[in-house]
Amino acid sequence: MSKHKVPSISIFTGLVAVVLGNSLLMTSGSAYADLPGKHPYYLHALTDLRTARWLLEHRPGDAAV
Incomplete structure (x- = not known):
């Protein structure tokens, strides 16, 4: 039985690539988010919440009601 040792630099490189890829995906989606007030029903929803x-x-009534 032969033991193959995986170089630690390749594992580290893979982890860095996964972290950078996830952060790139997360930030690119938030760049296209609407600003408050730009949605056509924003003011209506805000009025409903208020x-x-x-x-x-x-x-x-009292607390029991």
Whole structure:
């Protein structure tokens, strides 16, 4: 039975390549994200969220309701 030793530099190089590849994929996708306010329904959704918050803060009744 022969033992083959894998050089540690190739394992290190592979790990570096995987990390760099993943970071490149993650950053390239975020470059195309919409800025707040650019989506056609952004203001409508923001108004709905503010209305929901107000309704939660000002609901009638006690805590049991």
